[in-house]
Amino acid sequence: MPQRHKIELTVNGKKLQRLVEPRLLLSDFLRYELRLTGTHVGCAHGVCGACTVSINGSTARSCLTFAVQMDGAVIETVESLAPRGPLSLIQQAFHEHHALQCGFCTPGFLLSTREFLARYPDPSDETVRMALRGHICRCTGYVNIVRAVRAAAAKLKEERTGHGS
Amino acid sequence: MKPSRFEYFSPASTSEAVEILASYQGRARLLAGGQSLVPLLNFRIITPEALIDLSRCRGLDEIRSEGSVLVLGSMVRQSTAETSEIVRTCCPLITATMPFLGPSPIRNRGTIGGSLAHADRVAELPAVAVALGAIMIAEGPKRRREIPAREFFLGDLTTALASEEMLREVRFPISSDGERFAFVEATNRHHDLALVAVALKLVLNAGRCEQAAIAVVGVGPKPLRLPASEGCLVGKRLDAATVLAAAQLSTEGIEFESDVHTPASYRRHVLPSLVERALRQAASNAHGNDR
Numbered sequence: 411m412p413q414r415h416k417i418e419l420t421v422n423g424k425k426l427q428r429l430v431e432p433r434l435l436l437s438d439f440l441r442y443e444l445r446l447t448g449t450h451v452g453c454a455h456g457v458c459g460a461c462t463v464s465i466n467g468s469t470a471r472s473c474l475t476f477a478v479q480m481d482g483a484v485i486e487t488v489e490s491l492a493p494r495g496p497l498s499l500i501q502q503a504f505h506e507h508h509a510l511q512c513g514f515c516t517p518g519f520l521l522s523t524r525e526f527l528a529r530y531p532d533p534s535d536e537t538v539r540m541a542l543r544g545h546i547c548r549c550t551g552y553v554n555i556v557r558a559v560r561a562a563a564a565k566l567k568e569e570r571t572g573h574g575s
Numbered sequence: 576m577k578p579s580r581f582e583y584f585s586p587a588s589t590s591e592a593v594e595i596l597a598s599y600q601g602r603a604r605l606l607a608g609g610q611s612l613v614p615l616l617n618f619r620i621i622t623p624e625a626l627i628d629l630s631r632c633r634g635l636d637e638i639r640s641e642g643s644v645l646v647l648g649s650m651v652r653q654s655t656a657e658t659s660e661i662v663r664t665c666c667p668l669i670t671a672t673m674p675f676l677g678p679s680p681i682r683n684r685g686t687i688g689g690s691l692a693h694a695d696r697v698a699e700l701p702a703v704a705v706a707l708g709a710i711m712i713a714e715g716p717k718r719r720r721e722i723p724a725r726e727f728f729l730g731d732l733t734t735a736l737a738s739e740e741m742l743r744e745v746r747f748p749i750s751s752d753g754e755r756f757a758f759v760e761a762t763n764r765h766h767d768l769a770l771v772a773v774a775l776k777l778v779l780n781a782g783r784c785e786q787a788a789i790a791v792v793g794v795g796p797k798p799l800r801l802p803a804s805e806g807c808l809v810g811k812r813l814d815a816a817t818v819l820a821a822a823q824l825s826t827e828g829i830e831f832e833s834d835v836h837t838p839a840s841y842r843r844h845v846l847p848s849l850v851e852r853a854l855r856q857a858a859s860n861a862h863g864n865d866r
Contacts, residue, residue: 411580412580412581412582412583413582413583415583431580432580432581432582432583432626433577433578433579433580433581433616435577435578435613435617438577454614454617454618455613455614455617455618456610456613456614456681459678459680462680465683465684468654468680468683468684469679469680469683470680470683470684471610471680471681471684473613473617474609474610474613474614474684475609475613475684476583476609476613476626478583478585479585479606479609479628479630481585522678522679522680525679526679539765540674540765540766541678541679542678543678543765543766544677544678544679544680544681545678
C-alpha cells in the first residue's frame with residue numbers, strides 16, 4: 411500500500427486536515443470524504459467541465475487533480491456560492507433564464523462564469539461562448555446559458571454602478 | 576475508473592526530482608499540470624509506480640528574459656504565460672497561441688513544460704517551439720543539456736528526454752524588429768483540438784522576407800517544418816502571388832495521416848489554406864514589430 415499523506419486545506423472557508431491516499435482524485439475527495447456532492451463527475455478526463463472547482467482562486471478540473479496535491483490550497487465548490495439561503499446573483503440568473511434542465515453540468519458552468527465575469531464584466535455573446543467552451547451541456551443547447559451569463563453581467567454592473575445600463 | 580495505486584513525491588528541488596525519477600528506472604512519471612497525464616492515469620492507460628509532482632520545485636515557475644532569450648520555467652502555468660507582459664513583449668507568438676491551448680480551467684493548471692514534454696501530436700505549443708527555434712533545457716541526475724526543439728519531438732508522446740531526465744526550462748529567442756508571427760489552426764469545433772495547426776515566424780527587411788520558419792502539427796506524429804514553402808518566401812515580398820505559391824508548396828514531402836478526427840485527405844486539403852491564412856496574418860502584422 412502506498413503511503414498516505416497528510417493534507418491541510420481550506421474548503422469553502424473551512425480548514426480541514428485529512429490523510430489521503432495519493433490516487434484519490436480531488437473530485438472524489440470532495441464528494442466521498444467531504445460529502446460535497448455538488449461537484450459532479452461527468453467524463454473523468456477533463457473534457458466535460460462538470461467537476462470544475464476553484465483552486466486558489468482559479469478554476470480547475472477536480473477530476474484532473476489529486477487531493478494529495480492540495481496541501482495548503484484554498485478550494486471553493488459550488489456549495490460556496492450560496493452557503494445559506496438565497497441564490498447568488500449568477501445562480502439566480504441561471505434560474506430565471508432557464509439555463510439548465512437536468513442541472514448536471516451547472517456547478518461547473520457557475521464557477522467558470524464567476525471567474526469569467528470577474529475578468530470580463532461586459533462580455534458579448536461570442537466571448538461568453540469562448541469562455542465557457544470547456545463545459546458541455548447536453549440539455550439546453552447553450553442559448554439560455556449565454557442569456558443567463560449576459561443577464562448576470564448586466565446585474566453585476568448595476569450593482570457596481572448603482573444603476574442599470 | 577480510478578488510477579491504479581502509486582507513491583506520491585513532492586520534491587522541493589529539481590535535483591531531488593530527477594534523483595527520485597532515476598531511482599524508479601522508468602517506472603515513475605513526472606506530474607506537471609496533469610491536464611494530459613491524469614486522463615491517462617484515470618483510464619489506466621499508464622500505471623506508473625510513482626508520481627513526482629513538480630509543482631513545489633523551486634524556480635520552475637520563473638519567467639525571465641536573459642539577454643536575447645526568454646526563459647520559461649517548465650512549471651509556468653499556461654494562463655500565467657498568456658497574461659505575462661514579459662512574454663507578450665519578448666515572444667508575442669506565445670501570447671497569441673495560448674487561447675488555443677484549451678479552455679480556462681485547463682490553462683489555469685496546464686503548464687508550458689508539461690504540454691511540450693507530453694508531445695501530443697496535435698498540441699499547439701510544439702509548433703510554436705519549432706517555429707521559434709526554442710531550446711529545451713533537460714536536467715538529469717548528472718548534468719543539464721540543451722536540446723533544440725527540432726530534435727526534441729520524436730513522435731507520439733515521445734521526446735528526446737531520457738528516462739531519468741526532466742524538462743527544466745524552455746528558452747525562446749526574443750523577437751527582434753522585423754519579425755512577424757502567426758498561429759492558425761483547423762478544428763472540428765471552434766477552438767477544439769487541432770486537426771492541423773500552423774505556427775510561423777518571418778523576418779522581414781524593407782518588405783522582403785529574409786527568413787521564414789513555418790511549423791505544422793497534426794499532419795503526422797511530430798511537428799514538421801515546411802522547407803519548400805519557406806524557401807519560396809525567402810528574398811521575396813509577401814504579395815498575393817508569393818503567398819499563394821508558398822501555400823501550394825506546403826504539402827510537399829508530407830505523409831499525411833488519418834485518425835478518428837479526420838482523414839489524411841482533409842489534412843492535405845486544409846494545410847495550404849492554413850499556410851495562406853497564416854502568411855496573410857503575418858503580412859498584415861497582427862503581432863510583431865516593423866523595421
